[in-house]
Amino acid sequence: MTTGINQAGSRRWQYLLFSVASLALLWQSQTLGATEFDYQEAQVDELQEAMTVGTLSAEDVVRHYYQQIARHNRRGADLRAVNQLLPLADALALARTLDAEREQGALRGPLHGIPVLLKDNIDTADGLANTGGSLLLKEHYPAADAFLVQRLRDAGAIIIGKANLSEWANFRSTASSSGWSSVGGQTKNPFDTSRSTCGSSAGSAAAVSANLIPLAVGTETDGSLVCPAAITGIVTIKPTLGLVSRGGIIPISHSQDTAGPMARSVRDAVYLLSAMLGEDTADSASYAAKVDFTQHLNADGLRGKRIGVMRDLMGYHSGLDAVLETQLQVLRDAGAIIVDDVEFVNGRGWGQDEFTVLLHEFKADLAHYFAQHPESPYRNLADLIAANQAQADAIMPFFGQELFTLAQGRSEADQEDYEAALKRAKQAAGPDGIDATLASQDLDILIAPTTAPAWKIDLINGDNYMGSASSPAAVAGYPHITVPMGFVHHLPVGLSFFAGANSEAKLIEAAYGFEQQTKARRAPALLPRHH
Numbered sequence: 177m178t179t180g181i182n183q184a185g186s187r188r189w190q191y192l193l194f195s196v197a198s199l200a201l202l203w204q205s206q207t208l209g210a211t212e213f214d215y216q217e218a219q220v221d222e223l224q225e226a227m228t229v230g231t232l233s234a235e236d237v238v239r240h241y242y243q244q245i246a247r248h249n250r251r252g253a254d255l256r257a258v259n260q261l262l263p264l265a266d267a268l269a270l271a272r273t274l275d276a277e278r279e280q281g282a283l284r285g286p287l288h289g290i291p292v293l294l295k296d297n298i299d300t301a302d303g304l305a306n307t308g309g310s311l312l313l314k315e316h317y318p319a320a321d322a323f324l325v326q327r328l329r330d331a332g333a334i335i336i337g338k339a340n341l342s343e344w345a346n347f348r349s350t351a352s353s354s355g356w357s358s359v360g361g362q363t364k365n366p367f368d369t370s371r372s373t374c375g376s377s378a379g380s381a382a383a384v385s386a387n388l389i390p391l392a393v394g395t396e397t398d399g400s401l402v403c404p405a406a407i408t409g410i411v412t413i414k415p416t417l418g419l420v421s422r423g424g425i426i427p428i429s430h431s432q433d434t435a436g437p438m439a440r441s442v443r444d445a446v447y448l449l450s451a452m453l454g455e456d457t458a459d460s461a462s463y464a465a466k467v468d469f470t471q472h473l474n475a476d477g478l479r480g481k482r483i484g485v486m487r488d489l490m491g492y493h494s495g496l497d498a499v500l501e502t503q504l505q506v507l508r509d510a511g512a513i514i515v516d517d518v519e520f521v522n523g524r525g526w527g528q529d530e531f532t533v534l535l536h537e538f539k540a541d542l543a544h545y546f547a548q549h550p551e552s553p554y555r556n557l558a559d560l561i562a563a564n565q566a567q568a569d570a571i572m573p574f575f576g577q578e579l580f581t582l583a584q585g586r587s588e589a590d591q592e593d594y595e596a597a598l599k600r601a602k603q604a605a606g607p608d609g610i611d612a613t614l615a616s617q618d619l620d621i622l623i624a625p626t627t628a629p630a631w632k633i634d635l636i637n638g639d640n641y642m643g644s645a646s647s648p649a650a651v652a653g654y655p656h657i658t659v660p661m662g663f664v665h666h667l668p669v670g671l672s673f674f675a676g677a678n679s680e681a682k683l684i685e686a687a688y689g690f691e692q693q694t695k696a697r698r699a700p701a702l703l704p705r706h707h
Contacts, residue, residue, distance in 0.1 A: 215240055216387060217699050220286055220444045223390065227278060227289055234271035234278075234289030238334060241291045242267070244388045245337075253369055253702040257382040259296045259360040260304050261337035267291075270334050277332075286447040288332030293392040295380050296338035296359070297345060298322050298435065299424035308426045309343035309357025311571055312563050316552055322424025323456040324393070324435055331451035339392055340379030345400060347376075347428050347538060348564075349575040351638040354378060354404075358571045362633060365408060366700035367667055371630035372639065374403035380438045381408040386702055391448045392438045397428040397534065399627070399646035401436045402658045406626035406670025409660045409697055411445045412438045413684070416677050417653030418461035420452050424548075427541035429534045430461070431598060432650055440697060442659060442688040443473050449680075467681050475692045477685030479511030481620045484518035484613065489624035492643035495664040496625045503661050503671060503694065507623075510693050512686070520648070521616045522608045529601035530651050535583045536594040557584050574635040606652035611676050621679075621686050626658040626670035645672040655680045657687040660696040668696075 213226050213236075226232040242264055249258045261267075274289045294300065297308045299318035307313040321329070328335060340360035346352055354375030355363030363378035365371040366386035373382050377394025381404035384392050394401045396414050405412035413436050420435045427433055437448035446469045456462040485504065490497050508514055543556045554560055561580050564571050586594070613622065624645040631640035649656035654677050661671035671690065673683045691697075 217440060218390065219441055220290055220390060220447050223290060224286060224288070234274045234334065235268055237289060238267050238271045238291055238336065241336065241389055245383075248386060248388060248702055253366060253386065254364065255366060255369070255382050255386055255388070256361045256363050257340055257379040257386065257388060258293065259307065259309075259338045259340045259357075259379065262302060262304065262335075266302070267334060267336045274332055274334065284330070284332035285451065287328070287391075287451050290333055290390055291336045292328060292333045292448070293337055293339045293380060293383055293389045294325065294335055295341050295377050295392070295394050296357075297341060297395060297426040298325060298393065300325055300335060302335070304338055306426065307338070307357075307359045308345065309341045309359050311358045311567065312554065312560060313552075314359060316549070318424070318549060319551070320424070323421035323454070323459070324452045325424065327452050327454050328393075333391075333451060336389075339377075339383055339394075342375030342378055342400075345376040345395065345397065345426070345428055347397070347534070347579050348577050350578045351575045353574060353633060353635045354639050355382075356574065356635065362635070364633070365630045366702060367409065368630065370632060371667070372407065372633050374399070374407045374627065374630070376400040377404050377438065381405050381410055381412075384408075384438050384440060385410050386700060390439075391444060393435055393448070393452070394438050395425060395433060395435045396646075396650065397432045398530070398650035399644050401438065402646050402656055402670070402672060403627045403644060405438055406658045406660075406672075407630045407668070409668030409670075409700070410438055410440055411442050411659050411687070411691070412436055412657070413445050413449050413680065414649065414656040415449065415680060416655050418459070418463050419465060419680070420449070421454070421456035421459045421462045423456050423459050427538070427545055429537040430541050431533055431537060431602070432653065442657075442684065442691050446470055446473060446684060469680060469684055472681045472684045473688050474685050475689060476511070477687075477689030478507060478693075479689070480513070481682070481686055482513045482515060482618060483507060483686070484617060484619040484622045485514060485516045486519070486622050486624040486645065487517050488519040488524070489643075489645045493625075493628040493664075496628055496669050499662040499664060499669055500625050500671065503690075506693050507690065510689055515617050515619060518613065518617065518619070518622065520609055521612050522604070524604075524609070524648070526601040526604040526609070526651050527647070529597040529604070530647070532594060532597040533601055535579070536586045536590060536597075538579075538583045539586050575638065601651050602653070604651075605648050606654065606677070610648055610652055610654055610674065614676060620682060621673050621675045624672050625661075626672040629664040629667035629669055645674070649674040653677065655683055657683045659687045659691050661690075661694060662696050
């Protein structure tokens with residue numbers, strides 16, 4: 177099966193994909209004003225201050241990050257974090273418009289003039305393809321922005337391109353290598369390019385961690401925000417289901433999917449999250465936030481909070497557990513009340529039901545997505561399976577499509593089984609899981625190490641995945657924040673904070689307080705490592 181790509185379309189795609197490498201000419205074009213500013217680890221507030229006083233313009237900022245991508249995406253550290261960029265002229269035109277608004281005193285908010293990357297499964301109507309990482313969708317140009325993209329543009333963000341990801345958000349094969357896609361190749365960890373980024377928001381995390389971009393948007397079904405964030409030493413906030421619109425995102429599961437911010441600090445993650453908020457009438461789960469999350473960036477945010485240490489989400493990596501042990505005293509010193517040796521009061525029995533839900537919803541939700549895109553040559557999962565098989569050498573050189581096949585096997589006859597599994601999974605992870613465990617000892621928040629340090633990339637055997645704290649909040653649809661908490665050898669690891677539905681404000685207070693105490697984030701050296 178072919179996609180009927182015309183020659184002009186192919187040239188357009190190749191320009192978008194490979195223009196990253198051609199940007200070396202920019203290295204000589206940086207203005208004097210931009211060279212005086214230290215962009216390394218620059219926070220949104222610092223960029224805003226520099227643009228306000230005239231040290232920088234949004235044009236300068238955009239040029240700098242295009243340069244960084246040119247240096248380290250397909251050369252230098254060769255991170256393969258970015259799949260596509262807007263033509264530079266288009267991005268600079270957006271920047272000039274925002275600079276003119278600034279000069280007139282019309283600021284849209286903290287993201288005014290700030291470049292942002294989107295995971296390559298989010299619709300934009302700016303000429304960037306939405307590929308899901310698959311060569312099958314390399315000519316898939318949506319006619320409209322996703323709702324969250326509209327919100328970001330309204331907030332003054334400059335969306336400059338698409339970040340690499342695990343193909344189909346890591347829901348194609350049981351033996352996949354996180355961060356690999358047939359569009360972008362293998363995303364690499366900036367702290368050690370022989371090691372994984374985890375997935376599926378691999379490129380979003382790697383680009384932010386490596387200072388290729390100030391902010392990026394990722395998505396999660398179960399772990400796809402928090403795992404790559406922890407493994408690359410950055411912050412993410414997986415929000416309560418529905419807080420950010422699911423519209424215009426290539427789906428896995430409407431019961432668990434959500435977009436979220438990826439940043440180098442809690443404050444910047446909150447700025448990005450806040451810009452994406454808004455009720456989308458086309459999304460049945462969407463609702464309007466009633467809280468200004470920026471008001472909860474409280475350096476004393478840990479004081480008085482009862483925090484449960486989830487020992488049954490630990491024990492799979494001794495070095496990781498040792499880092500957590502050192503942080504418990506930090507939490508106590510900051511005024512938190514630590515309740516240790518907490519376990520889920522009703523166990524963790526949702527795993528098989530979650531898998532049933534994901535398989536069932538993937539098939540239906542994918543068909544629904546393509547129904548919104550009549551220009552696509554694909555209508556359903558069966559079309560994709562056949563097309564993958566027809567282009568197997570390019571699309572499936574390392575691993576297959578076992579999950580696609582399992583999902584395709586779901587039918588209307590399985591509807592009752594699916595509905596029962598969904599009800600059980602939500603009950604087990606939510607009311608009987610997180611909620612009951614919090615209530616059992618009058619806790620505000622639960623914590624655990626997010627996931628193990630980055631494993632070696634292994635395209636033959638797939639991921640060496642050891643364990644994670646992601647599933648309870650993912651299955652329940654509850655919020656989850658990860659913040660850098662230290663290192664195991666040269667590899668960053670994160671601390672997870674999670675609690676009940678709509679507890680973002682409380683989690684932000686705790687996560688920000690912890691970050692201010694530890695300052696555990698540090699920038700990678702961006703030197704290739706070969707061990």
